Amino acid sequence: MERDPKTGTEAGRRPTLADVAAAAGVSRALASIVMRGASGASPATRERVLETARQLGYRPDSRARLLRSSRTRLLGITFMVAEPFHGDIVESIYAAAEDAGFEVLLSAVGGRRQEDRAVETLLDAGVEAALMISPSSTPEALAVLARQVPVISLLSAAAVPGVDAVRSDDAEGIRTAVEHLLSLGHRDIAHVDGGSAVASAERRAGYEESMRRAGLAEYIRVVPGGPHEAEGIAAAGKLFADRKPSAVLAFNDRCALGILEASWRAGLKVPDDLSVVGYDDSQLARLDHVRLTTVSQDAAGLAEAAVGCAAARIRTEEPGELVLQPRLVVRSTTGPA
């Protein structure tokens, strides 16, 4: 077996804490104290150990660390690869988790792979909490899960005791969108809903109430839609065939994109002939050629709240439900009536 004459450790193998300790002339325990920044080491030794660690290229083996300590500092996330907005949130969670001193483990849901399998993988890896984006499991399954590990549901209001939820106030989001359209002089404002998707009911209710409060009850028109482009297109077709409104509130960005495409194909100019508002402020909405006016769910804010919520739960506090205020982002798909 080859050995590095300087360090005495085998070549090719990853250096361990014991190697660092031996090279620095201290015990493993002290080296451990230094590596995790705990108190109990003199500044001089600390410096020396850190320096030898750097020289050897030491990186702690997370498996061993996790095995021993109960605090794994690991957050698990389940998400759907096909959902752009999930991707936005995942990116923000990485940032928020890093700031909070957590590592992140991802587990994708979709296709052949079901949510329960995804969560199981995370648990086996030893995560301290599971952040589930738009969980599709039954309340019962979530409740069972929540007994093993703190569970935070993102984007959907989990009516399960023991499961915390972080989401934004959908009714309020829709209200700001309606107000924006009103201020532009629109009155004939239709809504394409999300069908059976999560949060669809809340958004529809928000739309209806906002319209009524503005004295536009007679203009209320809800067209059945869904969370994907195709459903937006179909809904737009129905809408145009019936009576073209001056503005449409879509269930989400993808649905709005469908409406935009249907408009272009029908030769309608946006926003001159039709104003369109989406929901989510996903990457899609921000693309140069779309520039969709949309209600921002503030992925960064949601992510930060979710990570904070997880951290609180791990400390055995009781956070419960957290509702963020959404914010309207005006871009180029809305204009005067």
Added chain:
Amino acid sequence: MERDPKTGTEAGRRPTLADVAAAAGVSRALASIVMRGASGASPATRERVLETARQLGYRPDSRARLLRSSRTRLLGITFMVAEPFHGDIVESIYAAAEDAGFEVLLSAVGGRRQEDRAVETLLDAGVEAALMISPSSTPEALAVLARQVPVISLLSAAAVPGVDAVRSDDAEGIRTAVEHLLSLGHRDIAHVDGGSAVASAERRAGYEESMRRAGLAEYIRVVPGGPHEAEGIAAAGKLFADRKPSAVLAFNDRCALGILEASWRAGLKVPDDLSVVGYDDSQLARLDHVRLTTVSQDAAGLAEAAVGCAAARIRTEEPGELVLQPRLVVRSTTGPA
């Protein structure tokens, strides 16, 4: 501490292998043999141990298993959350890995989080190989990485010794697309390239050669583009202002989508006034309202090849570069000239 009278293990805690062994009346070692399906246990004991494990709801702790054994059976993947086609591949890798007996660990690249950080996380978790989708690291960085762990580069031909590459034959893919258009009677076929994106040069070269070979050298027209919708739109604008071709070959699906949108907005009918071909066969292309004719990179095939390649590398030292043949998927955006 509460104890379950039946099993003798503490309530609330996850049962360990020792608990199972005690409950079944065998040694830990034997229980281990049974759990991992190794030989050396009588059928009767095997059955008994498995049954008690099931009753206790035992799940092996992967951290402990991984710590001890060098075979972690863990594959790491780096990918970009914002790329739909990466999502397709990730889903397929999950399936392929499961069939091959591997677990999958995801690490997202993008935004604040760089590729080297993402890979480091995977290494710390103990993956046996790293599958990097469209790696953006420098060849030097990849080479350094490859000395620590088998690295498989997906979608881009890594010219780094020690790094295996799994990709599809881009020139061939473009060729089949050109032939499809020729058979429909098209002659004025333009190409919107991918700018500085990976594989852009290969596809452009494939286009030029196919055109020349068909005796259509005079029709060769390459418009600078890029891998996103906005760039497709801009290129289409330039193309239509100059002289509208009868068909366009886009660098990828997102670029093709941009061209489609520009066409709709310009009042052009697809495929009557213009045929459009994409590349990737991502989810985007399959959406009902898009139905894009595209060159399929066969995410499932790539994933399977990559996982197989990783498995081979882990066992020994062989594979090198693997090139798959792409396949044209004809949908609704191409028609007779």
Added chain:
DNA sequence: CGCCTGTTCTAGATCGATCTAGTTGACTGT
């Protein structure tokens, strides 16, 4: 009966870290 072969099973070391319970030695106050 004794020797050999092979199967079934177990004790104990081990992976790389953390954590508990000390030990050591310097410094303080009376």
Added chain:
DNA sequence: ACAGTCAACTAGATCGATCTAGAACAGGCG
């Protein structure tokens, strides 16, 4: 000078699995 306090450090147990080496026991054969 002596007990008491505190910071700096260490030995050894520990987490939950795997793995090695060898024990116990069966059956087959001369």
